[in-house]
Amino acid sequence: MQHAPLKLTPDAMISMPRIQPVGRTPHISIHAYCETPNLAASMQRAASDRRLYRATCDIRAGGISAAIAEYRDSPTPDLLILESAAAREDLLSILAKLAPVCDSRTKVVVVGTSNDIALFRELVAGGIAEYLLAPVGALTIIGAVLRLFPEESGTRLGKIHAVIGAKGGVGSSVFAQNLAWTVSHCTHATLLADLDLQFGTAALNCNIDCPTGFAEQLPEVDRLDGALLERLLFKRGKGLSLLPCATAAHIASDPDMATIEKVLDLARCAFPHVVLDLPHAWSPLVRSSLLAADDIILVAEPDLANLRNARSLVDFLRQSRPNDPPPRLIVNRVGVPKRVEIPPQKFAAALEVPLTAKIADDPVVFSAAAANGQMISEFSRKSAVTPTLEALAGQLTGMTARKKRKGLWGFWGGRAS
Structure with missing residues (x-):
């Protein structure tokens, strides 16, 4: 008896991945x-x-x-x-x-x-x-x-999520810190790297005393390994680790790009998720980090200066990352009294990117949480920004909030005719 050949649909073959491939090839x-x-x-x-x-x-x-x-x-x-x-x-x-x-x-x-x-x-x-x-x-x-050709480490690589502001003072650092804390509660293994080496606030806002930043303690790239990186980390809660800058703002030079690349490689080998808090600066450090990231979160306020800067950043990302999705747009501090604002939807439409979330202006909660060295969800679970952070964390990690079960009655009720 002759059997008809089994046909493979394109989806069954190695066709377009449902998720973005993660990692980098070795030199081949x-x-x-x-x-x-x-x-x-x-x-x-x-x-x-x-x-x-x-x-x-x-x-x-x-x-x-x-x-x-x-x-x-x-x-x-x-x-x-x-x-x-x-x-x-x-x-x-x-x-x-x-x-x-x-x-x-x-x-x-x-x-x-x-x-x-x-x-x-x-x-x-x-x-x-x-x-x-x-x-x-x-x-x-x-x-x-x-x-x-997987990377030489042979281990499963984590994802890098880079957070950058369209303009200085838009709240991107606070958002990155709160996002990292929220992601850590989804996966229990998250690293927050504060790459604003001169004026980083991760240590300050997380109530950590760090006289010397991690960048000043990095050795030559040949001597950098996972054990040394582990000694530079600070723990914050159950699942969050930090690579902070010095608590006191000071002048610090950017490390060699090969060193930063090695740090990111080691970090993604050790953590399922790495959140980068990037400064608003057009430096080799920022460019290299944006190109290495798997996801980019762009934080902006709804005004004209932010729109101009965001447009330039989005154009750069489209040109340098043609096979990646567009950045996730977060419009922050919406509804500041007496300020003329661009509606968030029109802001996103002008950039030709989808609007991921908009966050209302809430200076009382944010300032109080920062003064106490707490994250927003720690300070106030009822804050309006908490669901936004949890939703974005679920998108980045692929883990959505599970619905509470109602016991066996919920199971049988779903099967009743």
């Missing part, structure tokens, strides 16, 4: 041989992505035959991506001709049009690392590369 070489403009364009977008910035990508026209001709006299790269529209027998035949010229260390990804599980199994059994069903997008390629 990638060669792609494209038969269609669609794959060439997707490869170009993937090659310019922040997660593949360590990889050296070479995108060429032609399929498997062109690759065979090229590698008869030259070594193959770490990753070889080949596109072919050939049918099953022809594809297996031409891949057999590739094998003698392909180094054993090279991982091969085939992009094809045959939607057949039997072919997929034959390719994997023959040494092909991955099979992608065309058409593929940039995120599909990035996800496949990250799975084949």
Whole structure:
């Protein structure tokens, strides 16, 4: 009896990920041989992505035959991506001709049009690392590369959430601190890194005495490891750890970018979630942190100066992070008496980004919480900002608030006819 081949839907293959791929590749070489403009364009977008910035990508026209001709006299790269529209027998035949010229260390990804599980199994059994069903997008390629070449640490990487203000004094630092505290109550392992090295307030607002900031204690990048980073942390409650600046404002120079990159790599290896409190400054430290972040939260007040600055920041992010979602917009201090304001929805529409949340002006609660060294939810669970923080924390962590059960009656009641 002859069985019909089992077909894979595009969703069953390694297609567009439902979530953004996390991590960065090590230093590898990638060669792609494209038969269609669609794959060439997707490869170009993937090659310019922040997660593949360590990889050296070479995108060429032609399929498997062109690759065979090229590698008869030259070594193959770490990753070889080949596109072919050939049918099953022809594809297996031409891949057999590739094998003698392909180094054993090279991982091969085939992009094809045959939607057949039997072919997929034959390719994997023959040494092909991955099979992608065309058409593929940039995120599909990035996800496949990250799975084949994970970072050297070999551990599961946490996510970095960067919080930045469109203008000085909009409350982005207070928001970042409260967000980190709220996320820590969802996952019980969160790091808040205060990267405003000159005037950071994380230690002050969390009631921590820190005479010397973490940046001044960082050694050379070669000596920095997880154990040393652990000694620089301050604990705040059950699940929140802090990398604070000095309690007293002082002049501090930015560390070397390689050192900051190593700190972020170590942090995301140790914590499921890392919240960065970024200063309102256009420095290499801020740019590097924005490019390394998995999520960006933009805090602004509803006035014209904030709109201008936010527009510049959003344009920069669109250009430098083309495969990432737009930043999450938080419009803060809405409803200040006697101030002419831009309505939050119009503010978001002008930036062409969705409005994540708006926070009403409440100077009494915020100032009282800061004076007591407490977070908003600690000081007042009934504060209007608490549900906003909990909702955003749920979006970032993927954990939503669970509904309270009503005992067995709730279960049986749902099944009653």
